[in-house]
Amino acid sequence: MKRINLALQGGGAHGAFTWGVLCRVLRDEDIEIAAISGTSAGALNAAALKSGWVANGREGARENLDWLWSQIGAITDPLFTPWMSAAMPTAQLWAKAMEYSPAFAAFDMTTRLMSPYVYGPALRNPLTHIVKRFHYDAVCASSGPELHICATNVRSGKIRVFSGDEIMPEVIMASACLPSLFQAVEFEDPKTGKMEAFWDGGYTGNPALFPLFANALPDDILVVNINPLHRDTLPTDSQSIQNRINEISFNSSLFRELRAIDFVKRLLKDGSIKPGTMKNVLVHMIADDDLMNDLNVATKTIPSPLILSRLKEAGEAAADKFLKDHKKDIGKRSTVKLTEMFS
Numbered sequence: 001m002k003r004i005n006l007a008l009q010g011g012g013a014h015g016a017f018t019w020g021v022l023c024r025v026l027r028d029e030d031i032e033i034a035a036i037s038g039t040s041a042g043a044l045n046a047a048a049l050k051s052g053w054v055a056n057g058r059e060g061a062r063e064n065l066d067w068l069w070s071q072i073g074a075i076t077d078p079l080f081t082p083w084m085s086a087a088m089p090t091a092q093l094w095a096k097a098m099e100y101s102p103a104f105a106a107f108d109m110t111t112r113l114m115s116p117y118v119y120g121p122a123l124r125n126p127l128t129h130i131v132k133r134f135h136y137d138a139v140c141a142s143s144g145p146e147l148h149i150c151a152t153n154v155r156s157g158k159i160r161v162f163s164g165d166e167i168m169p170e171v172i173m174a175s176a177c178l179p180s181l182f183q184a185v186e187f188e189d190p191k192t193g194k195m196e197a198f199w200d201g202g203y204t205g206n207p208a209l210f211p212l213f214a215n216a217l218p219d220d221i222l223v224v225n226i227n228p229l230h231r232d233t234l235p236t237d238s239q240s241i242q243n244r245i246n247e248i249s250f251n252s253s254l255f256r257e258l259r260a261i262d263f264v265k266r267l268l269k270d271g272s273i274k275p276g277t278m279k280n281v282l283v284h285m286i287a288d289d290d291l292m293n294d295l296n297v298a299t300k301t302i303p304s305p306l307i308l309s310r311l312k313e314a315g316e317a318a319a320d321k322f323l324k325d326h327k328k329d330i331g332k333r334s335t336v337k338l339t340e341m342f343s
Contacts, residue, residue, distance in 0.1 A: 002330040003032045003218040004284075006145075007207045010040020010176065010200065010250065011226040012300030014292065016308040018045045018224045019069050020315020021286050025222075026058045028323060031330075035146035035217050037161075037208050039201035042224070043149045043175040044068060044127070047139050047167070050147045054138035069312070071130045073303035116183050125182050131169045140165045148211040150201030151175045154184050159204035159253075161211050166190045174198035202250040209257040213279050220330050224315075225287035227251050229341075232293070243297040255342075258283065262338035283336040284329075286322050288314050 006025075008018050022045060025031055033053075038046030045065065052064025139147065142164075149162045151174040162171045174185035177199050184197035201208070212221050227247045235241045261281045267273045268280055291314050299307045326335045 001032050002030055002220075002327065003034050004220045004222050004330060005034055005212040005217055006036045006038075006046070007209055007212065007221055007223045008036065008038040008042030008045055009206050009224060009226045009254070010038075010042050010202045012041060013072070013303040013308060014226045014295065014300050014311060015041025015045055016069055016072075016303075016311035017226050017288065017291075017315040017318075018042060019065050020312035020317075021224050021319040022049055022065055022315075023062050023312070024316045024319035024323070026062050028327075029058075030327070031323075033145045035148070035212055035214075037148040037150065037205075037211050038175070039150040039205060039207040040176040041226075042207050043172050043201070044131070046147055046149070047131075047134055047172055050141075050144055051135050051138040053144045054141045055135070068130065069308060072127075073305055073308060116179070116181060125173060125177070127176060128169075128173060131172045134169070134172070136168060140167050146211075146217070148208065149175050150205040150208040151177075151185075151198040152201055152204045154179075154197040154199050157204070159201070159208060160189070160196075160198065161205070161208050162190075163211065175201045203253070205253050205257075206250045207254070209254070209261070209281075213281065215279070218331070219280060220282045220284060222284045222286065223254070223336075225251075225254075225285055226292065228289045228292040229287070230289060239297055243300075246297070258336075258338055259342060262342065265334075265338070281334075282329075282331070283334045283338060284322070284326060285336050286315075286318050288318050 006022075008015075018041065025033070026049075033049075036046040036050065038044075045068070048064045048068040049061045052060035052062070054060075056063070138144075147163065147167060149167055149171050151160050151162065151171065152158075153160050168187075170185055170187040174187075175198075177183075177185050179199045184199055186195055186197045188194065189196045206227070207223075209221060209223075227250050229251060231244060231247075235244045261283060264273075264278050265280060268275060268278070291311070295307070322335075329335050
């Protein structure tokens with residue numbers, strides 16, 4: 001049995017890529033998921049997986065993930081999905097069509113110019129009705145994978161990771177709260193007993209890796225990355241510039257933690273610290289930067305059934321390739337060359 005921890009990034013509707021990755025990983029009986037750290041869309045995927053797992057193991061987890069994304073807008077009927085994918089244009093063309101549509105242009109301009117507080121309580125996050133339907137006795141259960149959800153404390157600017165029975169609907173909503181679209185999510189923090197306001201966890205931990213460093217957990221962390229690390233094309237229009245700013249911002253916390261892991265690994269290698277003093281984390285990553293470079297902020301914001309379907313297929317394919325190429329490496333070595341990543 002190969003035991004791993006999962007680190008699931010946020011990225012709006014692009015989280016459907018992670019849906020595909022998880023479905024493929026769950027089909028492999030040799031893989032045991034020990035813990036999950038999730039942010040934003042990653043938090044939704046993580047909570048759905050955990051809740052389904054507690055109810056009915058791997059099959060329950062896959063069914064719950066399918067339910068989640070059908071609620072967001074994906075078509076999950078196996079008879080209809082292949083026909084739709086074959087009949088529709090490429091993801092790149094569809095992304096451009098969405099980006100240049102008058103409806104999205106109006107939406108984009110409104111979010112840039114107006115605060116979500118202008119609308120008062122009338123502006124409701126469409127994820128609310130989904131998140132409140134999760135079974136929180138299962139989400140918070142001690143059985144199944146450990147679950148950690150990241151949000152950003154608005155006033156302190158610090159990361160807040162919620163775990164175990166701290167997780168409630170407001171926590172997941174906070175983890176997915178983009179401040180340009182929605183008012184901060186305010187609730188009593190179980191740790192402090194004070195009313196706190198939270199924004200999207202991507203600003204401080206996308207996702208947070210440090211909860212997965214616990215000694216009781218396996219050394220391997222599999223990061224599912226949905227924000228492109230690299231773009232060849234220089235962004236020149238306002239939408240692509242803003243999109244790249246968001247990608248860089250939402251990857252920065254991940255880079256910081258990966259740098260720290262690389263630093264510790266080098267100290268262990270040259271004998272500066274004794275083995276066992278600090279954890280020798282083994283890092284793996286599943287991503288599809290080519291696909292993500294074809295998509296844009298519009299496909300993150302508007303959950304098109306076509307794009308969600310393509311993303312899930314891409315996630316399954318990427319996970320399948322990773323398992324074929326690197327399943328044997330789990331528990332033995334990192335498959336991400338961290339030193340090269342930062343050179």
